Amino acid sequence: MDFSQSDKDLWKQIYHTKDLLHCFNCSTCLSGCPASHGDPPLLVRNLARMVVYGLEEDLLNDDTPWACVSCSRCEEMCPMDVKPFEMILAIRRWQTSNDETRVPTAIVEIYKRGYTQSVGTNTELRASLGLPELQTITKMPEMLKLYQEMLMKTPVVSENDYMFNEE
Amino acid sequence: MELCLFLGCNTPAIRPDVERAIRATMPELGVDLADAEGYVCCPAFGSFPSTDDDSYLASSGWNLSIAEAKGLDIMVQCGSCYSSLRMGRDHLAHDEEKLARVNELIELTGRKLECKTKVRHVSEILYNEVGPEKIAKTIKKNLNGLHGVIQYPCHTLFPSEIVGFEESPREPKALRILTEAMGATVDHYSRELQCCGGAGGFSKSSPAEATEFTKTKLDAIIEETKADFIVVSCITCLMYLDNIQKKLNEAEGTDKYHIPVFDYNQLLALCMGFDPKQVASICTVPRNKVIDRITAG
Numbered sequence: 001m002d003f004s005q006s007d008k009d010l011w012k013q014i015y016h017t018k019d020l021l022h023c024f025n026c027s028t029c030l031s032g033c034p035a036s037h038g039d040p041p042l043l044v045r046n047l048a049r050m051v052v053y054g055l056e057e058d059l060l061n062d063d064t065p066w067a068c069v070s071c072s073r074c075e076e077m078c079p080m081d082v083k084p085f086e087m088i089l090a091i092r093r094w095q096t097s098n099d100e101t102r103v104p105t106a107i108v109e110i111y112k113r114g115y116t117q118s119v120g121t122n123t124e125l126r127a128s129l130g131l132p133e134l135q136t137i138t139k140m141p142e143m144l145k146l147y148q149e150m151l152m153k154t155p156v157v158s159e160n161d162y163m164f165n166e167e
Numbered sequence: 168m169e170l171c172l173f174l175g176c177n178t179p180a181i182r183p184d185v186e187r188a189i190r191a192t193m194p195e196l197g198v199d200l201a202d203a204e205g206y207v208c209c210p211a212f213g214s215f216p217s218t219d220d221d222s223y224l225a226s227s228g229w230n231l232s233i234a235e236a237k238g239l240d241i242m243v244q245c246g247s248c249y250s251s252l253r254m255g256r257d258h259l260a261h262d263e264e265k266l267a268r269v270n271e272l273i274e275l276t277g278r279k280l281e282c283k284t285k286v287r288h289v290s291e292i293l294y295n296e297v298g299p300e301k302i303a304k305t306i307k308k309n310l311n312g313l314h315g316v317i318q319y320p321c322h323t324l325f326p327s328e329i330v331g332f333e334e335s336p337r338e339p340k341a342l343r344i345l346t347e348a349m350g351a352t353v354d355h356y357s358r359e360l361q362c363c364g365g366a367g368g369f370s371k372s373s374p375a376e377a378t379e380f381t382k383t384k385l386d387a388i389i390e391e392t393k394a395d396f397i398v399v400s401c402i403t404c405l406m407y408l409d410n411i412q413k414k415l416n417e418a419e420g421t422d423k424y425h426i427p428v429f430d431y432n433q434l435l436a437l438c439m440g441f442d443p444k445q446v447a448s449i450c451t452v453p454r455n456k457v458i459d460r461i462t463a464g
């Protein structure tokens with residue numbers, strides 16, 4: 001580990017909670033974590049260390065926070081109330097705000113049609129199952145416009161607005 | 168009682184037979200469902216919750232306020248939707264500043280959020296509001312003689328302080344008792360509390376390792392139980408555990424993995440006598456054997 005580039009106050013930018021400093025490396029957050037089986041593995045304990053030590057470069061380039069499946073086992077089991085899942089989200093946020101290539105493509109989908117999937121367009125299948133037509137936001141252009149207007153006022157969308165502009 | 172049905176993205180788009188099962192069964196048990204017109208993505212954890220608080224909580228607020236305007240609590244089946252909405256609500260209910268900011272952001276809808284609306288999981292409603300006795304009395308057919316195993320949705324267990332409803336998140340029982348209420352024998356297995364592995368980035372960034380991870384669960388079911396089916400109550404668990412079995416068979420040149428997967432409400436709908444073609448028709452692992460047993464019974 002190269003400590004020469006360590007930024008002691010980085011944790012305040014990324015995950016400003018004193019609970020993080022109580023992490024004592026016990027590794028409870030790793031047992032039961034599905035993504036700890038990945039290649040490379042998601043090692044929550046190591047990420048907590050990296051944040052505390054302020055290893056900015058390493059953290060910016062680390063893809064593993066994005067492998068988390070949000071099962072919140074770590075959140076439940078951590079004896080020091082670090083809230084490791086919240087920390088994972090916090091690292092993703094910090095990465096995204098420092099590196100536009102991290103902006104999840106899913107949010108562009110959601111901005112355009114309200115959903116990650118094409119909801120409500122399978123009308124034939126739905127009808128064959130005896131289902132009503134869905135009042136999706138995609139079918140309510142005025143509503144969708146308001147939703148987009150609202151999102152335009154939030155940091156990730158306003159700062160990366162070129163990604164969201166139509167065509 | 169009446170609840171606002173939050174469908175999310177995957178159920179109505181990919182597995183609408185589950186939606187049909189929910190819409191068919193709940194009113195029979197005294198739970199009427201209202202639609203959430205103009206709802207948006209929950210938001211999924213990999214989307215706005217991974218970018219900033221404003222866009223995350225504004226989307227939560229958008230959805231919560233639709234139900235609140237109707238004066239109804241929200242009912243969800245999808246684990247991720249449930250957890251995202253419930254955690255979003257928790258953030259807002261305990262932070263006046265964040266709530267004020269969200270109200271500023273959703274003001275253009277004419278709605279206001281006070282966080283009165285609660286977010287509840289369908290299995291919790293079935294367990295606490297309907298209860299196993301009523302289910303046993305309402306069904307016309309049963310699962311007698313069949314063995315099932317349960318996949319508990321992680322998002323309804325952890326963090327128990329925020330999303331939980333079980334007496335003990337280490338020993339959940341709602342889905343077991345609800346399944347037994349229909350006459351099935353529920354077998355336990357060593358990896359019962361292991362995550363299905365299907366949500367988030369894991370299965371995309373490490374496909375081989377993720378498949379191996381879920382294989383250990385399926386192997387435990389096969390080796391340790393007499394399971395005729397797997398019961399889930401989360402759309403991700405359903406799609407993932409169903410689809411992965413075909414992949415495993417192809418990769419290993421076997422047909423070892425063929426345990427049908429049902430959403431709880433699908434089994435309920437079948438036991439209530441609804442048309443299998445409408446309530447349980449979309450799957451990868453064939454379900455005929457179980458469905459035939461139920462309809463014949």
Ligand code: SF4
Nearest residue numbers: 023025026027029078
């Ligand atoms: S469980 Fe908590 S205290 Fe233990 S290593 Fe993980 S984050 Fe640190």
Ligand code: SF4
Nearest residue numbers: 033068069071072074
């Ligand atoms: S929430 Fe994420 S980091 Fe925590 S145990 Fe689950 S997959 Fe691992």
